[in-house]
Amino acid sequence: MFAKETYVARRDALKKLVGSGLVLMFGNNDAPRNYPANAYKFRQDSSFLYFFGQKREGLVGAIDIDNDREYLIGDDIDIDDIIWFGFVPSVNDLAHEVGVAYSAPMSELQKMVDQARSQGQRIHYLPPYRHDHMIQLSDLLGIHPLQTRANASVELIKAVVSLRAVKSDEEIVEIEKAMAIGYEMHTTAMKTCAPGITEQFIAGKIEGIANGLGATSFQSILSMHGEIQHGYPSPRQLEAGRLMLCDAGAETNSGYCSDNTRVTPIGGKFSPRQRDIYGAVEAAHDAVIDMAKPGLKWLDAHLTAARVITDHLKAIGLMKGNTEDAVQAGAHAMFFPHGLGHMMGMDVHDMEGLGQNYVGFDDEVQPSTQFGLNCLRCGRRMQPGFVMTDEPGVYFIPHLIDLWRSEGKHTEFINYDAVEKFKDFGGVRLEDDILITEEGCRVLGEKVIPYHIDEVEAFIAK
Amino acid sequence: MFAKETYVARRDALKKLVGSGLVLMFGNNDAPRNYPANAYKFRQDSSFLYFFGQKREGLVGAIDIDNDREYLIGDDIDIDDIIWFGFVPSVNDLAHEVGVAYSAPMSELQKMVDQARSQGQRIHYLPPYRHDHMIQLSDLLGIHPLQTRANASVELIKAVVSLRAVKSDEEIVEIEKAMAIGYEMHTTAMKTCAPGITEQFIAGKIEGIANGLGATSFQSILSMHGEIQHGYPSPRQLEAGRLMLCDAGAETNSGYCSDNTRVTPIGGKFSPRQRDIYGAVEAAHDAVIDMAKPGLKWLDAHLTAARVITDHLKAIGLMKGNTEDAVQAGAHAMFFPHGLGHMMGMDVHDMEGLGQNYVGFDDEVQPSTQFGLNCLRCGRRMQPGFVMTDEPGVYFIPHLIDLWRSEGKHTEFINYDAVEKFKDFGGVRLEDDILITEEGCRVLGEKVIPYHIDEVEAFIAK
Numbered sequence: 001m002f003a004k005e006t007y008v009a010r011r012d013a014l015k016k017l018v019g020s021g022l023v024l025m026f027g028n029n030d031a032p033r034n035y036p037a038n039a040y041k042f043r044q045d046s047s048f049l050y051f052f053g054q055k056r057e058g059l060v061g062a063i064d065i066d067n068d069r070e071y072l073i074g075d076d077i078d079i080d081d082i083i084w085f086g087f088v089p090s091v092n093d094l095a096h097e098v099g100v101a102y103s104a105p106m107s108e109l110q111k112m113v114d115q116a117r118s119q120g121q122r123i124h125y126l127p128p129y130r131h132d133h134m135i136q137l138s139d140l141l142g143i144h145p146l147q148t149r150a151n152a153s154v155e156l157i158k159a160v161v162s163l164r165a166v167k168s169d170e171e172i173v174e175i176e177k178a179m180a181i182g183y184e185m186h187t188t189a190m191k192t193c194a195p196g197i198t199e200q201f202i203a204g205k206i207e208g209i210a211n212g213l214g215a216t217s218f219q220s221i222l223s224m225h226g227e228i229q230h231g232y233p234s235p236r237q238l239e240a241g242r243l244m245l246c247d248a249g250a251e252t253n254s255g256y257c258s259d260n261t262r263v264t265p266i267g268g269k270f271s272p273r274q275r276d277i278y279g280a281v282e283a284a285h286d287a288v289i290d291m292a293k294p295g296l297k298w299l300d301a302h303l304t305a306a307r308v309i310t311d312h313l314k315a316i317g318l319m320k321g322n323t324e325d326a327v328q329a330g331a332h333a334m335f336f337p338h339g340l341g342h343m344m345g346m347d348v349h350d351m352e353g354l355g356q357n358y359v360g361f362d363d364e365v366q367p368s369t370q371f372g373l374n375c376l377r378c379g380r381r382m383q384p385g386f387v388m389t390d391e392p393g394v395y396f397i398p399h400l401i402d403l404w405r406s407e408g409k410h411t412e413f414i415n416y417d418a419v420e421k422f423k424d425f426g427g428v429r430l431e432d433d434i435l436i437t438e439e440g441c442r443v444l445g446e447k448v449i450p451y452h453i454d455e456v457e458a459f460i461a462k
Numbered sequence: 463m464f465a466k467e468t469y470v471a472r473r474d475a476l477k478k479l480v481g482s483g484l485v486l487m488f489g490n491n492d493a494p495r496n497y498p499a500n501a502y503k504f505r506q507d508s509s510f511l512y513f514f515g516q517k518r519e520g521l522v523g524a525i526d527i528d529n530d531r532e533y534l535i536g537d538d539i540d541i542d543d544i545i546w547f548g549f550v551p552s553v554n555d556l557a558h559e560v561g562v563a564y565s566a567p568m569s570e571l572q573k574m575v576d577q578a579r580s581q582g583q584r585i586h587y588l589p590p591y592r593h594d595h596m597i598q599l600s601d602l603l604g605i606h607p608l609q610t611r612a613n614a615s616v617e618l619i620k621a622v623v624s625l626r627a628v629k630s631d632e633e634i635v636e637i638e639k640a641m642a643i644g645y646e647m648h649t650t651a652m653k654t655c656a657p658g659i660t661e662q663f664i665a666g667k668i669e670g671i672a673n674g675l676g677a678t679s680f681q682s683i684l685s686m687h688g689e690i691q692h693g694y695p696s697p698r699q700l701e702a703g704r705l706m707l708c709d710a711g712a713e714t715n716s717g718y719c720s721d722n723t724r725v726t727p728i729g730g731k732f733s734p735r736q737r738d739i740y741g742a743v744e745a746a747h748d749a750v751i752d753m754a755k756p757g758l759k760w761l762d763a764h765l766t767a768a769r770v771i772t773d774h775l776k777a778i779g780l781m782k783g784n785t786e787d788a789v790q791a792g793a794h795a796m797f798f799p800h801g802l803g804h805m806m807g808m809d810v811h812d813m814e815g816l817g818q819n820y821v822g823f824d825d826e827v828q829p830s831t832q833f834g835l836n837c838l839r840c841g842r843r844m845q846p847g848f849v850m851t852d853e854p855g856v857y858f859i860p861h862l863i864d865l866w867r868s869e870g871k872h873t874e875f876i877n878y879d880a881v882e883k884f885k886d887f888g889g890v891r892l893e894d895d896i897l898i899t900e901e902g903c904r905v906l907g908e909k910v911i912p913y914h915i916d917e918v919e920a921f922i923a924k
Binding site for chain 1: 490493494495496497498499500501502503505507508541544545546547548549591592593594596597600607608660662663664665666667668669670671672673674675676680681687690691692693697715799809810811813814815859861862865
């Protein structure tokens, strides 16, 4: 938790940006796993944590902008709760810790909303992603639970995005802590990777590291099938000669994330073919770091990565024709079907739940509908304090290759006969997190997880 | 996954027990963590898994008993899904794998329900615990989402409980696999336990073991504050001379659980005071194993444990008076405020979501309202094939001691002055899982995690 003043300042800034109305910010409740009392590990909502700082479940923050009153709403615990969950401070104490003057029990929330509406106040809330909140909002506002996302406040979304997008120095300190955990996770995965070990075993091991110091920031992707974007670990044994793709990250106890991807040759050495593909991704990854700075449109960074990848794939005979034309047409997207990167912070895809169009785009740069480019999560111009992932990849997705070939798609740019021989390849992605600085960018993490080809081979041989 | 015939036989038995109507069994969907696309590790619903065997998210099983037709309902994936999640079999293929003749897209579900109701068929469903299912049921049936639990089918609940309560041999094989993972988790925790190590670090390590082979069956409880029943691991460092309580379990990839609790002296040796309290719990734990057999009321096993604990606490001067009277009055519950144990199987508290009164009680044995005894999750007579946890405990909960003392509660049985000196003690719980056999019971797990005092000290010294 940061100092009280941080939360007060954040809420003051929010009030100025939203202007008027009643802002409701829902903290998370426990999420049932396989019965009501068996909950998943608690995860506080990031925006609630950003503005109200408390990690207890069952809280709602309320800001009555017009009457300049702030509330923390929630129910105090009783002796039964103390037996099961230990002693916790009162909601009033929690409120005061973060500079909120008033507290109220949950039963007051409906009255507060009704009164605000009767006085013509607008009710601002962020798009809910938990279904318990949808039901709660449905009752509060009298709309269908599944309509509550669409009825969220655009003013509030934009205000929250503008504040959370620019990371403060104290936030960067927390992200660096997550990066340090991420370094241990990834280097452990690289060292543990060996023929006969299961994907699940390695994932468990690195998730254990993350949970030992905080949590994972998302379900680890760890698979020999790197071509599956969300290839969750299976009980399959790793096979010599293939690649293990690991996309994993940590979350600190304070609620900040890391997100990296590395690819390790199972058995210790990259084959010539693997070096070619890996080299394409490595070059794209590095090109983005070279160019990232304030004012750069992230869309242009994405297209640069696409051009670098296309050039490399041309050099090894998988693509052909004019690079610029190929990228404009979207032909590279058969190999690189996702976006270059996304914001990262308290959420690993920072603020994705608020709507990608508000987080990654603006009046100047609008989302595309072109295959591949439609997966770009951020296109807009960079500002100092933005934290972005740089994660190009090259994949050979058999079903996609077959589909495009059968449709005769981009035959002027793709050598399908050559591609055919790579259908057993898998995929390569390399991902690091960068902070946009005044002059350029800085790769986050005190130690960079090895990723240059020779470095990787040397590191796992140690 | 078991053989197709297993699922067919289970559904046939279910149809006989329920008799008529349309049974809907909801498989789980992904559960959003901090934004819609960042889901917790998927957990299939246990009853769905028991009757329909498939682990994919987004499925509903339907059994039209009156027309003897079974359906697996769900939507097939498209090329975008294949890119992100890999190729998966069609819903129709999934249906046939488990002997279900028909499949249908999710859009058919409402029509199916409407048609059944128009023909006077009763709609049977189990109590939902996920809010997405509550919303879905609300739309299907036209009732408020939060009323869907209360409107669940008692016939279906009773039928499911009667089938799932008795574990088959092939289920016991799976539970034994979970026990083997649990053994690794607990022995690792015991060996890692040392002054200066954080609770969170040890929990991460043992959860890594579970995730490496399956999953955890619940959030690990690992704390120096053993007196907090659900004391989740904190970043606190372990302190020499105190006790570390670890209540943790594994879940196999096939969906079966383990659940054990051990208490380790931080620094390696139990103090005389710790030996006294630990000894009380150990004796209660062992007394239950000695008496467990078909026909025993679990309520009586609980009361036996309470008597053993009371006798031990009398011997060291914390309690006094007649043991039987103290237990009848519930005086022991200040030290042992929870129930002796619960069923275990596919859920760690097996079927708890279906309602404890249907799972653990019957016409003969009804739940109590007495403090402590009201936390007993199971009271009814044992049958061969039941799997139960045996988990007595003794705790010193400062807030509860202060409350009872201030109320002058049970002063004829409790020596409050003596208890006062134990307010810094923490708590001890020992837990194993037992299978009720034809003649008695068998403690599950090929290797028993060390728990006798001298064994524990010797084991951690190795």
